[in-house]
Amino acid sequence: MRLYELIAFIGLVVFFIGxxxxxxxxxxxxxxxxxIGALxxxxxxxxxGYLK
Structure with missing residues (x-):
């Protein structure tokens, strides 16, 4: 898992916790x-590169 994919996953987790x-x-x-999670x-x- 690359760094930015990890950041996106952490954002998803933070979003659902909120x-x-x-x-x-x-x-x-x-x-x-x-x-914060959505951002x-x-x-x-x-x-x-998922949003091209």
């Missing part, structure tokens, strides 16, 4: 995790 926390009372941290996923997919 999505599981949406049911909590404080929504700032889950939404922050969702945004990592998009960056990793772009640099890996």
């Amino acid at each position: 999505a599981m926390g949406v049911e909590s009372a404080d929504l700032f941290i889950p939404f922050l995790l969702i945004i 990592l996923l998009a960056f990793g997919a772009w640099k890996s």
Whole structure:
């Protein structure tokens, strides 16, 4: 697994961890995790060449 594919996978994991926390009372941290995870996923997919 290359570095950017690993970054995309970590972004996907962070995204789903944030999505599981949406049911909590404080929504700032889950939404922050969702945004960070989506950005990592998009960056990793772009640099890996999957988004051509």
